[in-house]
Amino acid sequence: MIEKKVYIILPAYNEARIIGSLIEEVRTLYPSFHVVVVDDCSRDTTADQAKRAGADVIRHSINLGQGAAVKTGITYALREGAEYLVNIDADGQHSAAEIPILLAPLFDGRADIVLGSRFLAPKSNVPPIRRIVLKAGILFTWFFSGIHLSDTHNGFRAQTRNAAQKIIINENRMAHASEILHEIVRHALRFCEVPVTVRYTQYSKQRGQRSTNALHIVRRLLWRKMFLE
Amino acid sequence: MVIQILITVASIFVIAKSAIAYTHKTIRMPTFIAWSVFWTAIIFLVWQPNLTDRLAVVLQVGRGADAIFYLSLIAVFYLLFKIFIRFENTDSQITTLVREMGILKKDIEDIKK
Numbered sequence: 001m002i003e004k005k006v007y008i009i010l011p012a013y014n015e016a017r018i019i020g021s022l023i024e025e026v027r028t029l030y031p032s033f034h035v036v037v038v039d040d041c042s043r044d045t046t047a048d049q050a051k052r053a054g055a056d057v058i059r060h061s062i063n064l065g066q067g068a069a070v071k072t073g074i075t076y077a078l079r080e081g082a083e084y085l086v087n088i089d090a091d092g093q094h095s096a097a098e099i100p101i102l103l104a105p106l107f108d109g110r111a112d113i114v115l116g117s118r119f120l121a122p123k124s125n126v127p128p129i130r131r132i133v134l135k136a137g138i139l140f141t142w143f144f145s146g147i148h149l150s151d152t153h154n155g156f157r158a159q160t161r162n163a164a165q166k167i168i169i170n171e172n173r174m175a176h177a178s179e180i181l182h183e184i185v186r187h188a189l190r191f192c193e194v195p196v197t198v199r200y201t202q203y204s205k206q207r208g209q210r211s212t213n214a215l216h217i218v219r220r221l222l223w224r225k226m227f228l229e
Numbered sequence: 230m231v232i233q234i235l236i237t238v239a240s241i242f243v244i245a246k247s248a249i250a251y252t253h254k255t256i257r258m259p260t261f262i263a264w265s266v267f268w269t270a271i272i273f274l275v276w277q278p279n280l281t282d283r284l285a286v287v288l289q290v291g292r293g294a295d296a297i298f299y300l301s302l303i304a305v306f307y308l309l310f311k312i313f314i315r316f317e318n319t320d321s322q323i324t325t326l327v328r329e330m331g332i333l334k335k336d337i338e339d340i341k342k
Contacts, residue, residue, distance in 0.1 A: 038331070058331040064324055072328045076335070172324055227314065 004084055006033045006103065007077035010055070011069030012090035016044040018203065019090055023053035026088075026096045033099075036077055037090070038069040066155075067176025071169040078164055085164050089155040093198050101194050102158035112163040112189040113180075115149065116156030116196030125200050133214050137178075144221060145182045149193060153177045153217075156196050163189050174213055175220040182221075236275045240268040 008026055012019055023035050037050035041063040050057045058076055060069065070087055077085050084106055088094045094116070105111040118126060119134075126134070137152040155177065159167070167183040169176045184191050244265050251261040274281055274297065281293025288296050 056335065058335045060327050060331050062323075062327055064327060068324050068328070072331060075328060076332055079332075170321065172320070227310070 003032050004107065005082055006030070006084045006086065007073075007080070007082040008033050008035045008086045008088060008099070009070065009073030009077060010035065010037045010050075010088055010090040011040060011066050011073060012037050012042065012046050012050065013040040013063065013066070013069075014042045014044050014046060015090045016042070016046045016049050018092045019046055020049040020053040022090060022092060022096065023050060023055045026099075027054055029096055030099065034077070034080070034082070036073045038073045038076075040064060040066070040069045065173035065176075067169055067174065067179070068172040070155075070176060074164050074169075078161065082164070083161050084158060085161070086158040087155055092201065092203060094156045095197050095199070098156070098196050099158075101196065102156065105192050105194070106158055106160055110190070111192045113159040113167075113184060113191045114157060115151070115191060115193050116154045117149070117151035117193040118154060118196060118198040119150045120193060120195035121197050122195075126198065127200060130200075137214060137217075140218060141178060141181055144178070144225075145185050147181050147185050147191075149181070151193065152181065154196070154198070156198075163187075171220060171224070173216075173220070175217045175224075178217060178221055179224075233275045237272050240272045240275075244268050 008030075010019070010022070019037065023037070026033065026035055035053075035055040037047070037055040037057045039047040039050065039057060039059045041060045047057050047059050056076070058072055060072065073087075074085060084103060086099055086102060088096070088099070098116075102114045102116060105114050134151065134153065138149060141152045142148045153174070157180070166187045166189065167180055169179055169183075171179045183189075247256065247261050247264045247268075250256045251258065256264075278293060281297055283293075284300075285291065285293045285296040288299070290296050290299060
C-alpha cells in the first residue's frame with residue numbers, strides 16, 4: 001500500500017502536563033504520521049515537552065487563540081505537502097486510537113472532510129449543561145450555516161488537502177469551529193460525521209472552553225456575517 | 230458665553246491638529262476636509278444656536294438641540310464602527326505576522342540542526 005502523508009495537528013496552550021504522552025501515543029500508534037504542535041505562546045513547558053516527544057513545534061510569539069493555532073498548523077502542513085490533515089485537541093479529550101475512524105471516509109474518497117461527533121458515540125459522558133449548550137449550538141449552526149449536524153464545536157476532524165486549501169479560517173478563537181462548518185457549505189464540500197469519544201476528565205474540564213463562551217462565539221459569528229464578509 | 234468660548238477654542242485646536250497631521254501625511258486630504266468642515270460647523274452652531282432649529286424643522290424633530298443630539302449619536306456609532314473595522318484589520322495583520330514568524334523560526338531551527 002502506498003503510504004499516505006498524514007499530518008496530525010495539535011493546537012496547544014499550557015498543556016505541558018499531557019502533551020508529551022499524547023504525542024507519544026500518536027507516534028506509537030501511527031509511526032508514519034507527522035505530528036505538528038502549534039504552541040500558542042504557552043507559559044509552561046508545552047513546546048519543550050512536545051519537541052522532546054518528537055513533534056514538529058511551531059510557536060506563536062503571542063497568544064492568538066485556538067482558531068489561529070489550527071490555521072497555523074494547517075498552513076505549515078500544507079506547505080510540507082500534507083495529503084490528509086487531522087485536528088485533535090491537545091487536552092486529552094480525544095482518543096488518538098480513533099484517528100483511523102476519521103481518516104477512513106477520506107481514504108475511501110467518500111468525503112472531503114470528516115467531523116467527529118460525540119453524540120453519535122455511546123461512551124461520551126457529556127455533562128448536562130455542556131449538552132444543552134451544544135444542542136443549542138447545533139440549532140444555531142443549522143440556522144446560521146444551513147448545515148444540520150449531530151455535534152458542533154468538536155475539535156476532532158480530518159480533511160483532505162483539497163478541503164484544507166479551500167477552507168479559510170479568519171476567526172482566531174473558538175468561533176473558528178463554526179466558521180469551518182460555514183466554509184463546508186460555501187464550498188459545497190462533501191462531509192460526514194463519525195462517532196468519536198470525548199472524555200470529560202477533571203483535567204479536560206478545567207482546560208476546555210466554558211459554556212459561557214457560546215455567547216462570545218454567537219456574537220463573533222453575527223459580527224462577521226454582518227460587517228466583515 | 231464661557232462654554233461657547235471653550236468649545237470654539239477646542240474646535241480650533243482640533244482643526245489645527247488635523248492640519249498638522251495632514252502636513253505630516255498621517256491623514257489624507259478627504260479626512261482633513263471632513264474633519265475641518267465638521268468642527269467649523271460646530272463653531273457656527275455654538276455661536277448661532279438658532280441655526281439648529283432650522284435643522285430640527287428639516288429633520289422633523291422637536292428642538293435644535295435634539296437634532297444635534299441625534300446626529301451626534303449617528304456620528305459616534307459610525308466612528309465606533311470604523312474603529313472596530315480598523316481593529317479587526319490590525320488583529321488580522323498581527324495574526325498573519327505571528328504565524329509567519331512562528332513558521333520561519335521553525336525553518337531556522339531545522340536548518341541549524
